[in-house]
Amino acid sequence: MSTILVIAEEKNHRIRNATLEVLTAAAGLAARDGDRVAVLLPSSAAVDDSASLAACGADRLFAALDPRLGVYHPDLYKQVVLNAVQACGADLLLFSATAMGRDLAPRVAVALSAPCLADCTEVTMQNGTLTATKPLFAGKVLGRFVVNGNRKVLSLRAGVFPIIERRPGAEIAPEPLPVPDSAFPLQVTPAAAPDAGRMDVADADVVVTGGRGLRSAENFTLVEELADALGGAVGATRAVVDSGWRPHREQVGQTGKVVSPNLYFMIGASGSIQHWAGMSGSRCIVAINKDPNAPIFQRADYGLLGDLFEIVPALTAEIKKRSA
Ligand SMILES: Cc1cc2nc3c(=O)[nH]c(=O)nc-3n(C[C@H](O)[C@H](O)[C@H](O)COP(=O)(O)OP(=O)(O)OC[C@H]3O[C@@H](n4cnc5c(N)ncnc54)[C@H](O)[C@@H]3O)c2cc1C
Structure with a gap:
């Protein structure tokens, strides 16, 4: 029996959906071979909803709680992950392909001399062989890879894997994981929380x-008002960000975030291949454009x-009227 380790992320003391998606995928893989799923939660404090981890298939929970983990620090986080690997003997590590996961996964892979495959959209395990699919060349082709090695590191694209509560009502007792005291050359200072009231595009169901x-x-108040009416997040193209209109x-x-919401509105955006690379996984795309030849209409x-x-x-106005 082997162990799959999921590296969890929290936001405002709640487990991020992206983590529950990865956990569901891990539980699906583990179910085939009777493997165990462990979760590592590096955080400044305990989360309010650790039961969601048990419900989605976690057998063990390593809680690395330390005020220094309140802000992502690559060296410290890497060390915490390596400690967790040692504690549970994991041979497959799964991250979410969030900003943190994309940064941390390869660092951990190098430390473990393990292969690393980022941003996977499908993972299967058959007779001990791990196969993963990921988009290449800005989503123009899909590559399928057999991942070999005693240990393997993967990150999974957010919004692609459904969240399934296999064990509703299950509980899990966190096992404390010590956080190293070593001095790290890099100091990370927390930045001011950006626009705390707005949802992150990577977490939103509607963008x-x-x-x-x-x-x-x-x-952009037009975009904000529509997003608010739909309970969604505001997104932007690079042209807009480069112009300094949006962060x-x-x-x-x-070169931005990859999103896979249920509903994706594109307003006054042409649909360049570079933009498409970040939103092609959206389940329903609605485009508003005055040019009939805009690529997005295809x-x-x-x-x-x-x-x-x-x-x-x-x-x-119509959406507000109907939801009043
Ligand atoms: C290496 C590289 C990486 C890149 N990474 C990204 C990335 O991560 N994300 C990204 O978005 N881009 C990225 N780009 C840029 C990309 O190539 C495009 O330039 C960009 O996506 C265009 O943004 P846009 O659609 O807002 O602007 P435009 O292409 O200028 O489109 C504006 C659209 O608005 C429509 N329009 C104008 N007025 C109206 C109106 N009144 N009513 C309705 N429609 C109207 C026009 O018909 C047009 O289709 C990258 C480029 C490179 C080279």
Whole structure:
């Protein structure tokens, strides 16, 4: 029997959905071979919903609680993960392909001399052989890889794997994991929490993205109002971020975040291949554009041809009216 270790992430003392997705995938893999699933939670303090970890299939929970873990520190986090690997003897490590997971997974893989495959969208285990699929060349092709090695490190794309509570009501007793005292050369200082009231695009079920067609930062209130009416997050294209209209944390695409919401609105955005790389996993895409030849119309599920300054306020008003 072997162990799969899931590296968890929390936000505001709640387990992130991206972690529950990875955990569900881990539990699915473990169920085939009777393997165990351990979860490592590095955090400044205990979370409110650790039962969700048990419900989604965690057999063990290592809680590394230390105020220094309140902000991501690559060296310290790496050491904590290596300690957890030693504690449970894990031979497969699963991260979520979030900003933290993308940074941490390869560091851990190097320390373990293990292969690392990032941003996987499918993982299967058959007769002990691990096969993973991941998009390549900005999503133009899918690559399927057989991952060999005594230990393996993978990160899974957020929003692709469903969350399944296999053991509702299950409980789990956290096992404390000591945090190393070593002095690390890098010091990480917490930054001011960015726009705490707004949802992160990577966690949202609905994303409303605005592009250069909005013409100015001020006009983004149209995007914000539609996002609020739908209970969603605001996204942006790189053209918008480069213009300084929106912060980089909202950028979706090859050099931004990868999202897979149920509903993705694109307002005044052309649908470049680099943007597509970040949102092609969306389940339903709605495009609003005045150019009938905009590339996004070849890929969107629904297209609204016209001036966004007329369509968006009318759409927002109608949604508000229906949900009142
Ligand atoms: C290496 C590299 C990495 C990149 N990474 C990313 C990335 O991560 N994310 C990303 O988004 N881009 C990325 N880009 C940039 C990408 O190539 C595009 O330039 C960018 O996505 C275009 O943004 P846009 O759609 O907002 O602007 P545009 O392409 O200028 O499109 C604006 C659209 O608005 C429409 N429009 C204008 N006015 C109106 C109106 N009144 N009503 C309705 N529609 C209107 C126009 O018809 C047009 O289709 C990257 C580029 C490179 C080279």
